Amino acid sequence: xxxxxxxxxxxxxxxxxxxxxxxxxxxxxxxxxxxxxxxxxxxxxxxxxxxxxxxxxxxxxxxxxxxxxxxxxxxxxxxxxxxxxxxxxxxxxxxxxxxxxxxxxxxxxxxxxxxxxxxxxxxxxxxxxxxxxxxxxxxxxxxxxxxxxxxxxxxxxxxxxxxxxxxxxxxxxxxxxxxxxxxxxxxxxxxxxxxxxxxxxxxxxxxxxxxxxxxxxxxxxxxxxxxxxxxxxxxxxxxxxxxxxxxxxxxxxxxxxxxxxxxxxxxxxxxxxxxxxxxxxxxxxxxxxxxxxxxxxxxxxxxxxxxxxxxxxxxxxxxxxxxxxxxxxxxxxxxxxxxxxxxxxxxxxxxxxxxxxxxxxxxxxxxxxxxxxxxxxxxxxxxxxxxxxxxxxxxxxxxxxxxxxxxxxxxxxxxxxxxxxxxxxxxxxxxxxxxxxxxxxxxxxxxxxxxxxxxxxxxxxxxxxxxxxxxxxxxxxxxxxxxxxx
Amino acid sequence: xxxxxxxxxxxxxxxxxxxxxxxxxxxxxxxxxxxxxxxxxxxxxxxxxxxxxxxxxxxxxxxxxxxxxxxxxxxxxxxxxxxxxxxxxxxxxxxxxxxxxxxxxxxxxxxxxxxxxxxxxxxxxxxxxxxxxxxxxxxxxxxxxxxxxxxxxxxxxxxxxxxxxxxxxxxxxxxxxxxxxxxxxxxxxxxxxxxxxxxxxxxxxxxxxxxxxxxxxxxxxxxxxxxxxxxxxxxxxxxxxxxxxxxxxxxxxxxxxxxxxxxxxxxxxxxxxxxxxxxxxxxxxxxxxxxxxxxxxxxxxxxxxxxxxxxxxxxxxxxxxxxxxxxxxxxxxxxxxxxxxxxxxxxxxxxxxxxxxxxxxxxxxxxxxxxxxxxxxxxxxxxxxxxxxxxxxxxxxxxxxxxxxxxxxxxxxxxxxxxxxxxxxxxxxxxxxxxxxxxxxxxxxxxxxxxxxxxxxxxxxxxxxxxxxxxxxxxxxxxxxxxxxxxxxxxxxxxxxxxxxxxx
Numbered sequence: 001x002x003x004x005x006x007x008x009x010x011x012x013x014x015x016x017x018x019x020x021x022x023x024x025x026x027x028x029x030x031x032x033x034x035x036x037x038x039x040x041x042x043x044x045x046x047x048x049x050x051x052x053x054x055x056x057x058x059x060x061x062x063x064x065x066x067x068x069x070x071x072x073x074x075x076x077x078x079x080x081x082x083x084x085x086x087x088x089x090x091x092x093x094x095x096x097x098x099x100x101x102x103x104x105x106x107x108x109x110x111x112x113x114x115x116x117x118x119x120x121x122x123x124x125x126x127x128x129x130x131x132x133x134x135x136x137x138x139x140x141x142x143x144x145x146x147x148x149x150x151x152x153x154x155x156x157x158x159x160x161x162x163x164x165x166x167x168x169x170x171x172x173x174x175x176x177x178x179x180x181x182x183x184x185x186x187x188x189x190x191x192x193x194x195x196x197x198x199x200x201x202x203x204x205x206x207x208x209x210x211x212x213x214x215x216x217x218x219x220x221x222x223x224x225x226x227x228x229x230x231x232x233x234x235x236x237x238x239x240x241x242x243x244x245x246x247x248x249x250x251x252x253x254x255x256x257x258x259x260x261x262x263x264x265x266x267x268x269x270x271x272x273x274x275x276x277x278x279x280x281x282x283x284x285x286x287x288x289x290x291x292x293x294x295x296x297x298x299x300x301x302x303x304x305x306x307x308x309x310x311x312x313x314x315x316x317x318x319x320x321x322x323x324x325x326x327x328x329x330x331x332x333x334x335x336x337x338x339x340x341x342x343x344x345x346x347x348x349x350x351x352x353x354x355x356x357x358x359x360x361x362x363x364x365x366x367x368x369x370x371x372x373x374x375x376x377x378x379x380x381x382x383x384x385x386x387x388x389x390x391x392x393x394x395x396x397x398x399x400x401x402x403x404x405x406x407x408x409x410x411x412x413x414x415x416x417x418x419x420x421x422x423x424x425x426x427x428x429x430x431x432x433x434x435x436x437x438x439x440x441x442x443x444x445x446x447x448x449x450x451x452x453x454x455x456x457x458x459x460x461x462x463x464x465x466x467x468x469x470x471x472x473x474x475x476x477x478x479x480x481x482x483x484x485x486x
Numbered sequence: 487x488x489x490x491x492x493x494x495x496x497x498x499x500x501x502x503x504x505x506x507x508x509x510x511x512x513x514x515x516x517x518x519x520x521x522x523x524x525x526x527x528x529x530x531x532x533x534x535x536x537x538x539x540x541x542x543x544x545x546x547x548x549x550x551x552x553x554x555x556x557x558x559x560x561x562x563x564x565x566x567x568x569x570x571x572x573x574x575x576x577x578x579x580x581x582x583x584x585x586x587x588x589x590x591x592x593x594x595x596x597x598x599x600x601x602x603x604x605x606x607x608x609x610x611x612x613x614x615x616x617x618x619x620x621x622x623x624x625x626x627x628x629x630x631x632x633x634x635x636x637x638x639x640x641x642x643x644x645x646x647x648x649x650x651x652x653x654x655x656x657x658x659x660x661x662x663x664x665x666x667x668x669x670x671x672x673x674x675x676x677x678x679x680x681x682x683x684x685x686x687x688x689x690x691x692x693x694x695x696x697x698x699x700x701x702x703x704x705x706x707x708x709x710x711x712x713x714x715x716x717x718x719x720x721x722x723x724x725x726x727x728x729x730x731x732x733x734x735x736x737x738x739x740x741x742x743x744x745x746x747x748x749x750x751x752x753x754x755x756x757x758x759x760x761x762x763x764x765x766x767x768x769x770x771x772x773x774x775x776x777x778x779x780x781x782x783x784x785x786x787x788x789x790x791x792x793x794x795x796x797x798x799x800x801x802x803x804x805x806x807x808x809x810x811x812x813x814x815x816x817x818x819x820x821x822x823x824x825x826x827x828x829x830x831x832x833x834x835x836x837x838x839x840x841x842x843x844x845x846x847x848x849x850x851x852x853x854x855x856x857x858x859x860x861x862x863x864x865x866x867x868x869x870x871x872x873x874x875x876x877x878x879x880x881x882x883x884x885x886x887x888x889x890x891x892x893x894x895x896x897x898x899x900x901x902x903x904x905x906x907x908x909x910x911x912x913x914x915x916x917x918x919x920x921x922x923x924x925x926x927x928x929x930x931x932x933x934x935x936x937x938x939x940x941x942x943x944x945x946x947x948x949x950x951x952x953x954x955x956x957x958x959x960x961x962x963x964x965x966x967x968x969x970x971x972x973x974x975x976x977x978x979x980x981x982x983x984x985x986x987x988x989x990x
Contacts (some may be wrong), residue, residue: 004639158814371641375509375600385632392626398557401622405670416670420663427659431636438646439640477559 014072017079020060020087021127027053028120029277035113047102050116052125054091054098061087071133075195078133081485082264082334086130086257092335093254093341094123096458100349101246107357110155110244118155119250122148126258130251135184135194137233142180142226145258146173150253153243165242170223172235180222184214187271189387196269204273216271223266227259227315228308229285230292245360248304249348252311253341256318260337263322264330272475275325283323283407289316290422297429303364306429310388313426314340320403320419321422326409327484332406335480339387339399342469346384346462353377353459354447363446367433374449378437380463383433385434389427390411394470398477492552493537494566497576498614498821501530501583505606511599511925519599523606524587530609531580535564538577543570546980548619548682556623571828572616575739578835579616581608581955582735586728589843589952593727593850594642601642605728608634615740621669621679621748626664628740632658635729635737643724649718650724657717657743663706665748668700672752685751688989690917694756701749702764708741709763711801712771715794722790723855727846730786732958734793735839739831742800745822750804751984758808758985765805769910770891771798776917780924785848785855788925789841792881796834796889802911803827803896806903811986816902820986823899824978825971830892832970833963837889840877840956844870847949851942852986857928861935866942870935871930873945873953878926880960882919888963889918 069080074164105111128141139245152164190212240248293313300306321333354361372379387394407416504526510520547569556564594601614627632655640651676687707714722730749757772795779791804827807820865873880887901908934940
């Protein structure tokens with residue numbers, strides 16, 4: 001075919017904008033093929049290649065960064081600074097997740113090429129969600145992410161708990177997708193378009209707002225389900241606890257970027273003019289999540305489950321930013337999403353580091369006496385817990401400061417006060433880990449650190465980043481603010 | 487002209503860096519770590535000297551200023567500066583830190599390098615609190631302090647240390663998050679975190695009321711005031727000696743300092759309107775907590791309650807200033823109240839630090855804090871008994887000691903405010919004497935109570951140095967408080983002007 005005709009079929013500018021996604025898709029398929037022809041002993045190569053793919057994708061994404069926002073494929077795909085920053089976050093945290101996962105999966109005979117293929121497809125799904133310009137592309141990305149995640153959770157087939165978790169995840173995830181889709185169909189019915197920009201234009205006129213609002217409610221439920229916001233949080237604790245920890249780490253941290261992207265695209269790019277209505281709903285979800293997450297977390301003895309409930313409460317904090325409904329609020333929520341992803345990766349990694357073949361350091365009690373066995377490691381875990389609790393100068397503090405500011409700015413003083421009270425409740429259970437590590441005596445031999453050097457280094461970098469990014473919060477913050485032109 | 491050396495930054499970061507380095511020594515070289523930590527603390531103390539000599543006490547302006555953008559997106563700056571009030575408290579901090587390290591030399595043998603490192607880091611953060619001119623920076627230091635203190639109580643504390651440390655952390659955290667919301671509100675309204683800008687920011691009545699109670703939540707827990715004082719006896723009893731000393735001598739002062747820096751200048755009208763709340767709570771602290779102290783069987787608990795009662799004077803002296811300056815027009819008396827509060831803070835730093843150190847000396851030998859286990863200590867430890875009795879007298883407010891000066895000033899000022907208040911406050915002179923001297927009588931005097939007491943050895947040179955320096959401080963302020971009062975006078979005059987001016 002002559003090149004001119006090809007240009008007519010798919011304008012090269014469109015392909016250019018989509019280059020990171022196209023590359024990620026091809027790379028995931030390629031890895032799947034390479035894995036087929038690779039001896040099991042040499043599977044380390046796949047790990048290396050997967051990391052390389054992430055780096056290459058980061059280069060491709062960074063190439064256009066800072067340029068003006070562009071759309072491709074008739075508005076189906078949007079590339080702007082917010083998308084670029086979120087995607088870079090996805091690559092970075094995914095890379096950490098891969099490094100953490102390798103020894104864990106090896107110890108449990110789960111180290112297969114499928115992990116990388118599924119994870120990269122999940123990354124691709126997230127990239128599509130982040131850059132979605134229409135309801136269809138957003139839904140496609142979401143389903144790609146969701147299906148890959150179900151597969152990842154179910155990877156440990158012999159383990160009934162993991163299978164149960166996967167089943168729950170699948171059923172409730174499908175329900176959430178259904179609700180979201182239903183909402184989207186209502187929005188389509190009210191506006192006659194799947195394009196978010198077109199929906200935005202129609203939503204600005206008061207016609208059909210009843211039907212549109214009806215759709216918005218269902219879309220919001222879908223978003224809340226995916227985020228794990230209460231009262232749509234039931235799947236979170238079971239899935240987090242049941243999934244192999246390395247998988248929990250991945251699905252518990254990286255997709256937060258994408259869910260934030262989805263919420264932003266749907267709520268602001270799509271039905272932004274209706275923000276007076278949905279802001280109150282988001283505020284309500286935030287309040288319920290804060291209370292439910294923090295109060296139930298108090299009663300947990302399983303660390304993974306505790307982190308699951310803590311996720312719910314952090315989603316509540318993130319929604320504080322969304323509930324602001326303005327650019328400053330989105331910047332705050334995005335900063336929170338980025339901070340939380342980094343913190344969550346580190347928190348789950350602290351479990352991985354104390355686990356070994358046949359033993360998962362899932363209980364809080366497994367952290368007892370860590371300080372006496374390995375002081376530096378305990379100090380790093382202290383950083384993570386302090387950051388999650390929102391103690392300055394760690395990263396988590398600035399994230400909380402930013403969303404509380406957004407809530408106050410949006411006139412939601414009651415929510416801001418509820419949030420800080422919940423932060424104190426949260427501090428109590430994070431302190432339980434610190435207590436176990438520092439103040440209690442080890443059980444038996446005490447906690448043993450995993451010998452893998454890469455994981456140790458990655459963990460040290462990840463946890464120290466919470467302090468460094470906290471003290472020097474400006475670059476990350478200004479990126480997030482620039483993304484929404486604050 | 488900017489000073490050649492960023493003195494305040496050095497005072498903050500030198501101990502923090504020193505603490506981080508001390509951690510690296512490891513348990514096997516804990517002995518070297520101790521020497522290193524002490525040298526760092528001494529160097530920090532030496533660096534405080536130019537602060538005192540270089541300060542122009544006749545000016546209320548913030549001096550030794552440093553200003554760098556920190557988080558420009560938020561308009562948060564790394565802005566430091568001190569006036570007489572801050573310098574007095576920074577001096578107290580660096581001096582007490584040295585004494586605490588010296589006091590713990592032999593008492594702590596479990597992971598001593600980490601113990602010393604924690605105190606150094608804590609020292610840097612406390613200096614940061616006293617020199618921050620940016621509200622966000624202040625909050626960062628204010629909260630970051632909790633972590634080392636939490637670890638100190640929880641790791642090296644007594645049998646119920648876990649409970650005490652968590653209670654300490656959560657109480658303080660809960661109080662301060664309300665302040666955080668208040669500060670964010672102020673930032674949204676005024677677009678600045680600088681204390682000077684916040685002071686100038688006009689606020690209406692309702693706003694001031696909410697902000698006043700937000701600040702009150704944070705600082706009343708820290709002081710602590712009745713009824714949020716209950717963490718203090720637990721924390722003091724369970725903390726190791728050094729932790730108790732730092733807690734009583736400096737961390738409580740941060741509450742009083744916060745009132746002076748935030749509540750008084752930023753929300754003067756709400757402060758005036760609700761001063762009665764604070765005054766009432768202060769009087770309860772003075773009278774009721776004084777009675778509670780009388781009933782204690784544990785020496786550390788007794789001193790902890792006595793601290794609460796004495797800190798009641800600080801809040802009393804601070805908040806009577808409103809009515810004095812605004813209703814009666816006695817600006818000089820208002821200043822006297824504030825001076826009394828400040829002198830009381832510094833004096834209490836020396837006396838309570840010394841009292842806890844004394845209990846530490848006894849505890850190191852007998853491993854008991856119960857009054858009933860002692861008796862007739864004077865027979866075996868005459869030098870110690872001398873110092874202990876001196877500190878007890880100071881604690882009871884004997885003229886000639888620093889304990890008398892602050893309390894006397896506050897009582898005089900409150901007499902002009904309301905004679906009944908002065909009467910209630912003055913009961914502390916009786917109650918304080920009662921509980922302190924009764925404890926001393928039971929512990930120090932009488933016949934040797936048991937074989938353990940008979941086997942006691944008197945204080946060694948190191949302990950004598952620690953207690954001697956505390957005694958010198960208490961005596962110096964007691965006999966000649968003028969330099970201390972002059973140091974802070976210009977700032978307090980300015981403060982009286984600020985709280986007397988309505989923002990409405």
